[in-house]
Amino acid sequence: MQQLRRGAAAGTLVLAVVLLVISAATAHNITKILAEHPEFSTFNHYLTTTHLAAEINQRTTITVCVVDNSAMSDLLSKHLSIFSVKNTLSLHVLLDYFGAKKLHQITNGTALAATMFQATGTAPGASGFVNITDLKGGKVGFALQDSEDIDAMYVKSVEEIPYNISVIQISKILPSEVAEAPTPSPSEMNLTGLMSAHGCKIFAETLQASDAAKTFQDNAIGGLTVFCPLDDVFKAFLPKFKNLTAAGKISLLEYHGLPVYMSMSMLKSNNGVMNTLATDGANKFDFVVQNDGEVVTLQTKVVTAKVTGTLLDEQPVAIYTIDKVLKPRELFKKEAPTPAPAPAPEEDKPADAPKSHSRRHKGPPAPAADSPADAPSDDDDDAADQTADGNGVARLDAWRFVLAGISGLAVHLLL
Numbered sequence: 001m002q003q004l005r006r007g008a009a010a011g012t013l014v015l016a017v018v019l020l021v022i023s024a025a026t027a028h029n030i031t032k033i034l035a036e037h038p039e040f041s042t043f044n045h046y047l048t049t050t051h052l053a054a055e056i057n058q059r060t061t062i063t064v065c066v067v068d069n070s071a072m073s074d075l076l077s078k079h080l081s082i083f084s085v086k087n088t089l090s091l092h093v094l095l096d097y098f099g100a101k102k103l104h105q106i107t108n109g110t111a112l113a114a115t116m117f118q119a120t121g122t123a124p125g126a127s128g129f130v131n132i133t134d135l136k137g138g139k140v141g142f143a144l145q146d147s148e149d150i151d152a153m154y155v156k157s158v159e160e161i162p163y164n165i166s167v168i169q170i171s172k173i174l175p176s177e178v179a180e181a182p183t184p185s186p187s188e189m190n191l192t193g194l195m196s197a198h199g200c201k202i203f204a205e206t207l208q209a210s211d212a213a214k215t216f217q218d219n220a221i222g223g224l225t226v227f228c229p230l231d232d233v234f235k236a237f238l239p240k241f242k243n244l245t246a247a248g249k250i251s252l253l254e255y256h257g258l259p260v261y262m263s264m265s266m267l268k269s270n271n272g273v274m275n276t277l278a279t280d281g282a283n284k285f286d287f288v289v290q291n292d293g294e295v296v297t298l299q300t301k302v303v304t305a306k307v308t309g310t311l312l313d314e315q316p317v318a319i320y321t322i323d324k325v326l327k328p329r330e331l332f333k334k335e336a337p338t339p340a341p342a343p344a345p346e347e348d349k350p351a352d353a354p355k356s357h358s359r360r361h362k363g364p365p366a367p368a369a370d371s372p373a374d375a376p377s378d379d380d381d382d383a384a385d386q387t388a389d390g391n392g393v394a395r396l397d398a399w400r401f402v403l404a405g406i407s408g409l410a411v412h413l414l415l
């Protein structure tokens with residue numbers, strides 16, 4: 001009896017721990033919070049379509065200032081582009097926690113809060129700051145930093161999860177000319193020009209000269225994420241690139257794009273297999289996004305590249321720099337694992353291992369293919385990855401111009 005009860009208690013404990021783990025992992029979900037309040041359904045809808053919801057869910061210590069459906073219709077009657085709506089709504093996400101209590105206890109009556117609009121870097125000067133003022137009679141006013149007057153009033157607290165997220169209602173949209181200003185649509189953006197100007201000139205020029213450029217530009221309208229290898233690494237890779245077939249070249253370039261917009265925080269929270277612009281069937285030309293702490297890595301089964309910087313992050317287009325060329329397994333052989341520091345890997349790998357080991361690590365490289373002597377050692381991690389394209393680069397040099405010339409035709413035939 002005693003034991004039974006103890007067992008049940010232990011079970012309950014395990015269940016409680018499991019539930020705790022689940023709730024900690026999921027944190028807050030702004031879409032779900034607002035779904036319980038139909039008067040904010042328009043605001044909620046636009047948080048989703050602008051992808052701001054994902055950004056909000058990723059952050060803690062924030063305040064979302066929502067407006068009701070009639071205040072949203074005032075904004076929508078301006079017929080702004082979705083990008084301007086995004087900028088405006090991001091001005092309503094304060095990067096600090098203001099619960100009802102804190103709002104009414106602001107030191108010296110006023111506080112300046114940075115917003116998500118300020119954090120995007122697109123807000124000039126202090127246009128991304130909101131001034132919160134504790135007014136007479138317990139009222140609280142909200143104004144843009146450069147406003148003469150109070151722009152909106154605090155209405156009520158909608159939800160408080162201290163100190164992760166506070167959702168409060170304010171009376172009106174904060175009227176920012178800067179946020180509402182028309183932004184160039186992504187189809188007007190010169191993506192390759194932007195990459196060229198930021199350390200990815202060789203990748204950009206290669207893309208520009210290829211039919212893959214059109215795939216990128218077409219996707220820029222609905223959503224696009226580009227990972228561009230920095231000049232050093234793409235330059236070292238060029239000999240290998242040039243030996244790819246015309247279709248292989250296009251696939252390789254398209255492998256560096258995703259047909260969806262992924263902000264940095266979305267990359268960090270959406271670990272898993274991603275389809276690329278080159279994906280043409282299940283499990284083809286995909287890779288795994290995996291964050292390693294603050295660093296996002298892209299794992300292709302041939303190489304693991306790190307995201308090293310952000311060139312552009314404006315929904316629906318994001319462009320990041322990476323430290324290695326992404327080599328799809330469809331075009332390149334798996335690279336020899338870097339030898340483990342401790343015991344020799346040969347000893348603890350049974351069964352299917354010997355074949356590849358004997359080719360990779362032992363003796364004189366038998367029939368040409370894997371020979372590191374033939375492969376130009378043009379980047380640090382792939383001495384062993386090329387059976388297909390390591391040798392004869394110089395020989396190929398002569399007729400790569402011919403190849404380039406017919407590549408357009410080849411593409412038409414292949415598609």
Ligand SMILES: *[C@@H]1O[C@H](CO)[C@@H](O)[C@H](O)[C@H]1NC(C)=O
Nearest residue numbers: 023024025027028060161164
């Ligand atoms: C607050 O956010 C942290 C980090 O995401 C999470 O672990 C914690 O469970 C959240 N707290 C509440 C009360 O939701």
Ligand SMILES: *[C@@H]1O[C@H](CO)[C@@H](O)[C@H](O)[C@H]1NC(C)=O
Nearest residue numbers: 026029030031032033035057
């Ligand atoms: C948030 O909640 C909405 C509505 O309940 C749901 O559709 C969505 O998948 C949730 N998002 C996350 C990241 O859990």
Ligand SMILES: *[C@@H]1O[C@H](CO)[C@@H](O)[C@H](O)[C@H]1NC(C)=O
Nearest residue numbers: 105106107108109110111112
């Ligand atoms: C509040 O006002 C007092 C007196 O005017 C000043 O000394 C103090 O620095 C102010 N505090 C803040 C946080 O602005």
Ligand SMILES: *[C@@H]1O[C@H](CO)[C@@H](O)[C@H](O)[C@H]1NC(C)=O
Nearest residue numbers: 110112131132133145149150
């Ligand atoms: C905030 O607004 C109040 C009232 O309009 C004003 O007195 C105060 O100077 C403003 N504070 C800042 C930091 O702009």
Ligand SMILES: *[C@@H]1O[C@H](CO)[C@@H](O)[C@H](O)[C@H]1NC(C)=O
Nearest residue numbers: 190191192193194196197208
């Ligand atoms: C984009 O920029 C590149 C490099 O700056 C330039 O060569 C190209 O002509 C531009 N394309 C368009 C469509 O403006």
Ligand SMILES: *[C@@H]1O[C@H](CO)[C@@H](O)[C@H](O)[C@H]1NC(C)=O
Nearest residue numbers: 243244388389390391392393
């Ligand atoms: C170049 O690539 C082709 C096609 O993948 C391959 O058959 C050939 O062996 C490569 N040439 C050299 C010299 O590596």
